[in-house]
Amino acid sequence: MSNPPSEYYTEERWNNWLDRLREEEIDPEDEESARLLLNLQDDAAIAIAKIVTDYEDGELDEEAAVEELARIRDIVLSEVDFDDEEKLMLVDGVQTSLVCVFYAAEEYIAGGPTEEGTVVDYIRAAADAEAEDDADTALAYCAQAGTLLFAGEELDMDVAEEIEYGLVAEWVNGLDSLATALADPEVIDEDE
Structure with a gap:
């Protein structure tokens, strides 16, 4: 095991x-503005996915990852x-969307994918927990859904239509970025 082969993501x-974002006129209803925000999120998710992939490939040990x-x-x-x-x-x-991606990555590295249930099962359980004002449990369920994404399961975004807008919806948005990053871990050009 060695040090990280390269810097995955920088403050710069x-x-x-x-x-x-500061320079551009941002309108969330505008496709270009929405793409800029999504690229910001996906770019960080790609870095997270690469760390987990390098951990799985033996490039990083658990502590370094x-x-x-x-x-x-x-x-x-x-x-x-x-x-x-x-x-x-x-x-x-x-940032809220990415919180779940970080927790999922840490949980996956610490213990692998959750043993039972599907991505959708965990997301529905998270939505139920959020409805009962239990944000910690909701986040834990979303993170478990994320461990399954790292293990190769798919995310059916139809489940997002079932969820009330709130933290779980934000976290599912982050999981969608993670799923995209795992499927196509190409670095996003900051000029896109």
Whole structure:
């Protein structure tokens, strides 16, 4: 086992995305604006997926993989300074979506995929927990769904239509980015 073969994600990369957001007129209803936010989220999810893949391939040991996840989490989930309140809320949504992806990666590295149930089962259980105001349990279920994605299961996004808007919907959005990253782990060009 060695040190990480390369830097998976940098503060500079995250800040470049944020600078683009600061410079552009953002309208969440506009396809180009929505794509920029999705690329910001997918870019971080790709880095997380690569860490787990390198862990599975023996490029990273458990400690190095967990440390690298923590380093990236500190970058991506740190407080963001935006004058524009709407942009701040949009970035907060991206960060919220990624919380679940980080937890899923850590859980997968620590113990592998959950033993029973499907991705959709766990998402439905998370939605039920959220309906009972139990956000911690909801997050745990979403993270377990994520471990199954790392193990190769698919995410049927039809389940998203069943969910009330809230934390679970945000986390499922993050899991969708993770599923995309695992299917096509190509780095997103910051100029896209």
